[in-house]
Amino acid sequence: MPAEKADPPTMAELSPAARQLYAYAAERHSFEPAEAAAALGPRAAGALTELATAHLLQRAPGGGPDRWSAVAPRAAAARALAPLTLLVRETHDEMDRLRGRLEALVPEYEAGTAQRDRSGPGRQELETVTDLGTVRALIAELAAACEREVLTSQPGGGRPVGALEDAIGRDEALLARGVRMRTIYQHTARYSQPTVAYVERVAALGAQVRTLDDGLMRMLVFDGHTGLITVPDRAGAALVVREPSVVHFMVSAFERCWLKADPFPATVSREAARSLSDELRQTIVRLLSEGLEDKAIARRLGMSERTCQRHIAEIMRAVGAKSRFQAGYLLSAAPPPPGAADGPGDAVPEPGAVSERGSGAAGS
Incomplete structure (x- = not known):
C-alpha cells in the first residue's frame, strides 16, 4: 500500500484583486509588496498571498527576499498538479496489484463453477x-x-x-x-x-x-x-x-x-419534446380508455402520479368529460381523427412538460 499522504490542495477561483495583481506582476520583471500596495491599494497584500499559494508568484531570482515575480500559468499548473499526479500514479499501481491478486484466483473459480455445472443439481x-x-x-x-x-x-x-x-x-x-x-x-x-x-x-x-x-x-x-x-x-x-x-x-x-x-438524444429540442409529449399523451389516452387508474398509468409510463393527473385533466377538458369514467367511455367510443395513428389522443391539445417519476431497477 502507498504511504498515506495529506489531501492535495484545492484551488479556488482567483479573486479580482489577485487577478489584478497578477496582471501587474506580469508587466514587470519583479516588484516589492510596497510597490504593489502603492499601485493597487490595501488588497494587494492578501492578493499576493493568494497568488503565492496558487504558485503564480515566486521569489524573484537574485532579487532579494522581498522581491516577487510572476510565474507562467502552465508552470504554476505543473507545480500545483504534482501531488495529484503522484497520487494518481500510485493509485493506478495499487489497482494493478489488487487486480493481479484477485485474478490469480480465476483458475480455481472456473474449475469450481465447471464442476458445479457438470454436477447438475447445483445449477x-x-x-x-x-x-x-x-x-x-x-x-x-x-x-x-x-x-x-x-x-x-x-x-x-x-x-x-x-x-x-x-x-x-x-x-x-x-x-x-x-x-x-x-x-x-x-x-x-x-x-x-x-x-x-x-x-x-x-x-x-x-x-x-x-x-x-x-x-x-x-x-x-x-x-x-x-x-x-x-x-x-x-x-x-x-x-x-x-x-x-x-x-x-x-x-x-x-x-x-x-x-x-427511438435513439436517446444528447439534448432534447423543443420540437422533439413536443413530439415525445404527443406520444406520451396518446399512450395515456389508450390506457385511460382501457380503464386503468391514475397510479397504474403513471407507473406504466415512468412519471409521477401528479404529472399523470395533470395530463388526464387536460385530456378530460379536451373531450368535454366531467369524470374519468366518462372520459374513458368517450375516448374508447370515438373514432380516431383523420391522419391519427394511435387514436383520439392526436386531437388533444399540448399539455405541460413531462416529469419523470425517478424510480429505478432493483439491483441495477
Missing part, C-alpha cells in the same frame, strides 16, 4: 434472489464475466442517482473491454438530468441507448445465456434465468422493443 435454471445486496453482487459477477453483449431494459423513467452511481463504473469497465451494450429506457427518462449525464458517459464509450413509451419489462441479459427480471410486488428481488428457451424469449422481447424505440 438452477430459475432462481429467485430476494436480497438486494445479493442481486447487486450477482449483477457485478455476471458483468465481470460478460464477453459479448449485455442487454438492459429499464422502465420507470429516470433512474435514481444511487443506482446510476453503482452502475457507471461497472458499465464503463464492460465497454472498455469491448463488450457491446444496448439499453432501453422510457421516454420520460430523457427529462432526468442524472440519467442524461449517465447516458452521455456510456454513449461516449460505444453504448447504444434508446427510449420507448410503454411495453418494457425490467430485465438484464448477459451474453444471451443468463438473464435477470424483477419479481412483481417484491422490491429488490430478482429472478435469475438460465433456461435457454426463456432467455431466448427475453432476448426476442428486447429486440422487438429495440426496433420500435
